[in-house]
Amino acid sequence: MLIPHTMNDLRDGADLMPANGHDGQPTGHGQPPVDLLTAGWAEVQARLGEVALPKWRWQQVQQAIWRQGVQHISDLTTWPKALRAKLAEVAFLARPQISQQQVSQDGTIKWLLRLADGQEVECVFIPESDRGTLCVSSQVGCTLNCRFCHTGTQNLVRNLTAAEILGQVLLAKDVLGDWPADRPDRRLTNIVFMGMGEPLYNYDQVSAAVRRLLQEDGLNFSKRRVTLSTAGVVPMIARVGEELGISLAVSLHAARDVVRDEIVPLNRKYNIAELLAACRAYPSDRFRRITFEYVMLDGVNDSLEDARRLIGLLHKIPAKINLIPFNPWPGTNYRCSPPERIEEFADILWAAGLSAPIRTPRGSDILAACGQLKSASEKLRRSVTKKAEIEQVAE
Numbered sequence: 340m341l342i343p344h345t346m347n348d349l350r351d352g353a354d355l356m357p358a359n360g361h362d363g364q365p366t367g368h369g370q371p372p373v374d375l376l377t378a379g380w381a382e383v384q385a386r387l388g389e390v391a392l393p394k395w396r397w398q399q400v401q402q403a404i405w406r407q408g409v410q411h412i413s414d415l416t417t418w419p420k421a422l423r424a425k426l427a428e429v430a431f432l433a434r435p436q437i438s439q440q441q442v443s444q445d446g447t448i449k450w451l452l453r454l455a456d457g458q459e460v461e462c463v464f465i466p467e468s469d470r471g472t473l474c475v476s477s478q479v480g481c482t483l484n485c486r487f488c489h490t491g492t493q494n495l496v497r498n499l500t501a502a503e504i505l506g507q508v509l510l511a512k513d514v515l516g517d518w519p520a521d522r523p524d525r526r527l528t529n530i531v532f533m534g535m536g537e538p539l540y541n542y543d544q545v546s547a548a549v550r551r552l553l554q555e556d557g558l559n560f561s562k563r564r565v566t567l568s569t570a571g572v573v574p575m576i577a578r579v580g581e582e583l584g585i586s587l588a589v590s591l592h593a594a595r596d597v598v599r600d601e602i603v604p605l606n607r608k609y610n611i612a613e614l615l616a617a618c619r620a621y622p623s624d625r626f627r628r629i630t631f632e633y634v635m636l637d638g639v640n641d642s643l644e645d646a647r648r649l650i651g652l653l654h655k656i657p658a659k660i661n662l663i664p665f666n667p668w669p670g671t672n673y674r675c676s677p678p679e680r681i682e683e684f685a686d687i688l689w690a691a692g693l694s695a696p697i698r699t700p701r702g703s704d705i706l707a708a709c710g711q712l713k714s715a716s717e718k719l720r721r722s723v724t725k726k727a728e729i730e731q732v733a734e
């Protein structure tokens with residue numbers, strides 16, 4: 340389903356009023372307003388000058404933003420109106436704008452989000468019976484060029500800021516009606532950095548966002564329920580373990596360097612042995628396993644010999660292997676492995692004691708499944724008209 344926004348509507352700017360009326364213009368003090376999602380107390384106090392901001396008042400703002408989901412400074416009802424007005428002069432609270440919202444037949448929701456500078460990223464909510472997972476983007480575009488990934492066909496435009504990453508989570512909670520944050524029937528229970536971009540090429544902003552997600556008096560996600568997925572930026576992996584301690588997913592996708600060099604070009608920089616050494620050193624145990632993503636590409640990485648090699652490679656790593664049927668996109672030359680082959684591949688891994696679930700593609704009717712995220716809506720629209728072609732590739 341495509342909610343009736345077209346790119347032309349957007350270009351006309353008809354519904355592009357900046358969130359909360361914030362226009363990014365310098366304030367009376369000559370400095371641009373600070374973003375309340377990432378600014379600290381001292382910074383905001385300094386901006387307020389003479390107007391005192393006691394710590395407890397600041398805590399009220401934090402409560403309102405992260406526990407109650409307040410979207411506008413004017414709705415900070417625990418504050419006197421005059422103080423809200425002062426705050427609004429020096430700071431802003433904003434959400435990304437929704438350019439498009441698509442709802443898949445399976446309940447998956449994909450948002451194309453428009454950031455303050457007009458760039459667009461995608462964000463996907465995947466409901467399951469026992470959890471609700473939000474897949475967030477960390478960059479506009481990507482530098483990696485993984486051959487089978489749709490996002491990889493788009494150049495990197497820029498890194499997202501921590502506030503823009505957090506904005507995706509807040510917006511999803513708004514749309515899902517998932518406030519207050521501590522409600523017992525939370526809909527959004529897990530966050531995965533598996534959207535557009537390579538999170539470890541934007542570590543500073545990603546780690547700042549993660550810290551905020553984990554904050555106990557805020558959104559209070561458990562470390563286990565926040566997963567960072569990397570194509571294998573080896574030197575950064577240890578830092579994730581030490582500094583964040585969240586769940587790790589690694590896009591392995593091949594059991595031999597010759598194959599991985601081709602489909603995940605980053606492998607030419609950090610090969611499989613180096614990558615797995617970093618994984619071995621990552622804090623994990625049988626309750627906190629590393630997820631290895633393995634996209635099933637017909638005739639490329641799906642031989643039974645590859646499956647057997649994987650067993651050897653993952654020896655002594657508490658691992659779970661997610662076998663992802665390749666999600667085709669218009670223009671790709673890859674095909675998904677036949678279902679029987681995926682089953683056989685999985686059976687070999689299970690027989691060796693490895694857990695190797697075959698993932699069911701979610702949201703593929705709206706191009707929201709793994710690797711299909713691409714912000715250029717033009718292409719998205721074109722892809723809808725190319726549906727027949729997609730179906731052909733999927734056969």
Ligand code: SAH
Nearest residue numbers: 488536537568569570590632665666709710
């Ligand atoms: N850059 C990060 C996160 C983004 S991609 C990473 O590489 O891990 C999230 C996952 O989807 C990765 O495992 C990626 O390799 C996989 N993926 C990309 N394109 C895909 C496709 N067309 N079909 C199935 N999985 C895909």
